[in-house]
Amino acid sequence: MNVILFGATGMVGQGVLLECLRDPGVARILSVVRAPSGRSDPKLREIVHRDFQDFSAIAGDLTGFDACFFSLGIASSGMSEQAYSEITYGIAVAAARVLVKENPAMTFILVSGAGADPTEKGRVMWARVKGRAENAILGMGFGGAYVFRPGLIRPLDGIQSKTKLYRVLYTALSPILPILERWMPKQITTTRQIGRAMLAVAKRGYSQPILTNADFVRF
Numbered sequence: 001m002n003v004i005l006f007g008a009t010g011m012v013g014q015g016v017l018l019e020c021l022r023d024p025g026v027a028r029i030l031s032v033v034r035a036p037s038g039r040s041d042p043k044l045r046e047i048v049h050r051d052f053q054d055f056s057a058i059a060g061d062l063t064g065f066d067a068c069f070f071s072l073g074i075a076s077s078g079m080s081e082q083a084y085s086e087i088t089y090g091i092a093v094a095a096a097r098v099l100v101k102e103n104p105a106m107t108f109i110l111v112s113g114a115g116a117d118p119t120e121k122g123r124v125m126w127a128r129v130k131g132r133a134e135n136a137i138l139g140m141g142f143g144g145a146y147v148f149r150p151g152l153i154r155p156l157d158g159i160q161s162k163t164k165l166y167r168v169l170y171t172a173l174s175p176i177l178p179i180l181e182r183w184m185p186k187q188i189t190t191t192r193q194i195g196r197a198m199l200a201v202a203k204r205g206y207s208q209p210i211l212t213n214a215d216f217v218r219f
Contacts, residue, residue: 001203002028002065006095007072009037012111012150014159015191016069016198017044023199030065032058032095052091055098063102067202070095070137071111076126084126089133096140107144107202110137111194114151114212138209146201147210154190189213 003020007013008031020026021041029044031037032055036048049058052072070092076084092110099106116130134147197211197219206215 001026001067003030003202004062004065004068004099005029005031006068006070006091007111009033010071010073011153011155011159011191012071012194013069015155015157015195016071017195018157018159019192019195019199020069025203026199028065030061053086053094055095059098059102062099065099065103065106067107067109068095068099068103069109069111069198069202073111073113076129081125081129085129085132088126088129089136092133093136096137096142100140100142104141105143107146107205108137108140108142109146109148109198109201110134111148111150114149116147116149134210144202144205145209146206148194148198148216149210149212150189150194150216151213152188153194154188156190156192159191189216193217193219 003026005013005017005020008017017029017031020029021043026043031044031046032049033046034048034050034052036046047058047061049055055062072091074084074087096108099108110133112130112134115124115127116134117124117127118131118134120128120132120135122128138145138147193216197216200219201211
């Protein structure tokens with residue numbers, strides 16, 4: 001299987017990338033980034049692309065892939081709805097439009113978040129925008145399209161969030177997260193578990209298009 005990653009330097013993206021590197025069923029990994037990550041592996045190729053609102057210039061490099069794992073995102077704190085939409089909705093749709101043209105049979109998996117609003121009409125800005133992005137991807141016409149809505153995530157394998165607030169939160173909660181995970185396995189997941197679930201869904205599909213922490217534990 002050949003896969004494309006967007007957001008491979010984020011917390012979820014790092015977890016997905018590690019699982020792709022570990023999986024012998026993944027032959028080729030293409031990571032689209034704004035700046036080189038410094039990571040090297042025989043299976044991994046990085047494309048540095050500056051304009052994440054338009055991927056047409058690299059469309060020729062995005063052909064021949066079976067799955068896309070899109071985990072690129074940003075915290076909404078302090079952002080206007082327009083600015084947040086340009087990243088959360090705009091980049092996902094820009095990438096999907098090119099990919100569905102080049103790889104119509106591809107499985108596209110979008111990482112969203114627990115509480116996303118598929119009606120796009122709720123009071124919470126970030127939830128509306130995430131719901132809009134979800135609806136766009138699910139209606140794009142891919143061979144398979146899925147939305148992952150993780151809740152609380154426990155980072156493993158030395159992975160850290162790029163968001164300072166989340167790093168502080170995870171550091172404070174790190175002593176009790178493993179205990180909470182055992183008590184509430186359907187509410188807490190790990191970067192490793194999400195990565196494995198994404199690979200499983202890309203290979204075999206799933207019975208429903210939207211998956212939550214309760215679904216991830218099945219893989």
